[in-house]
Amino acid sequence: MTRITVTVDGVAHEEEVEPRLLLVHLLRDRLGKIGTPVGCDTSNCGACTIMMDGRSVKSCSVLAVQADGSELLTVEGLADGPTWHPMQRAFHEEHALQCGYCTPGMIMAALDLLKDDPDPSDEAIRHGLEGNLCRCTGYSNIVKAVRRGARAMSDQEVTT
Numbered sequence: 001m002t003r004i005t006v007t008v009d010g011v012a013h014e015e016e017v018e019p020r021l022l023l024v025h026l027l028r029d030r031l032g033k034i035g036t037p038v039g040c041d042t043s044n045c046g047a048c049t050i051m052m053d054g055r056s057v058k059s060c061s062v063l064a065v066q067a068d069g070s071e072l073l074t075v076e077g078l079a080d081g082p083t084w085h086p087m088q089r090a091f092h093e094e095h096a097l098q099c100g101y102c103t104p105g106m107i108m109a110a111l112d113l114l115k116d117d118p119d120p121s122d123e124a125i126r127h128g129l130e131g132n133l134c135r136c137t138g139y140s141n142i143v144k145a146v147r148r149g150a151r152a153m154s155d156q157e158v159t160t
C-alpha cells in the first residue's frame, strides 16, 4: 500500500492505495465521486474525464498513485452551490444530453479545450472532443452547448 494525498473538488484527502488502483476507482469507490462514470474498459469513451492539475485526463487511464500531490477537479466541483457552472447550464439549455452518461466527461473535456481556444469554431470543438464518445445525441447539440458555454464563460469571466 502507498499513502497518497490528493485534493478533490477543493477538499484534501489522504488515502492508502494499492499500486494498481485506478484513479477513477479512488474517486468513485473511496471518495464517493460517483458523478464521474466508467463507460468502457478500453480507455476509449472519455466518460471518466476529469481535470488533474488543470488539464483533462481520462481517470481510468491514470493510477491513483500517479495523482499523488495533485489537484483534481470533477464535474461535481464545478457548480457554485446551487448555481451551475456556465458550461453545465449550456448543456442543459442546448439539450446536449439524453442518457447523460457521457456528459460529465464531455463537460470536462470542453473546459480543457477552452483553455487553449476560448472561442473555438465548430470544427475545433468537434476535434477537441474526439476522445469523448456519445451514443445518444449525434453530437450537434453538444457542439452548440460548448459554443454557448464558451460565450457565457467569456461574458462572466469564468476561466474553468
Ligand code: FES
Binding pocket: 037, 038, 039, 040, 041, 042, 043, 044, 045, 046, 047, 048, 049, 058, 059, 060, 061
Ligand atoms: S471509462 Fe475512461 S475512457 Fe471510458
Ligand code: FES
Binding pocket: 096, 097, 098, 099, 100, 101, 102, 103, 133, 134, 135, 136, 137
Ligand atoms: S447522452 Fe447518452 S451517451 Fe451521450
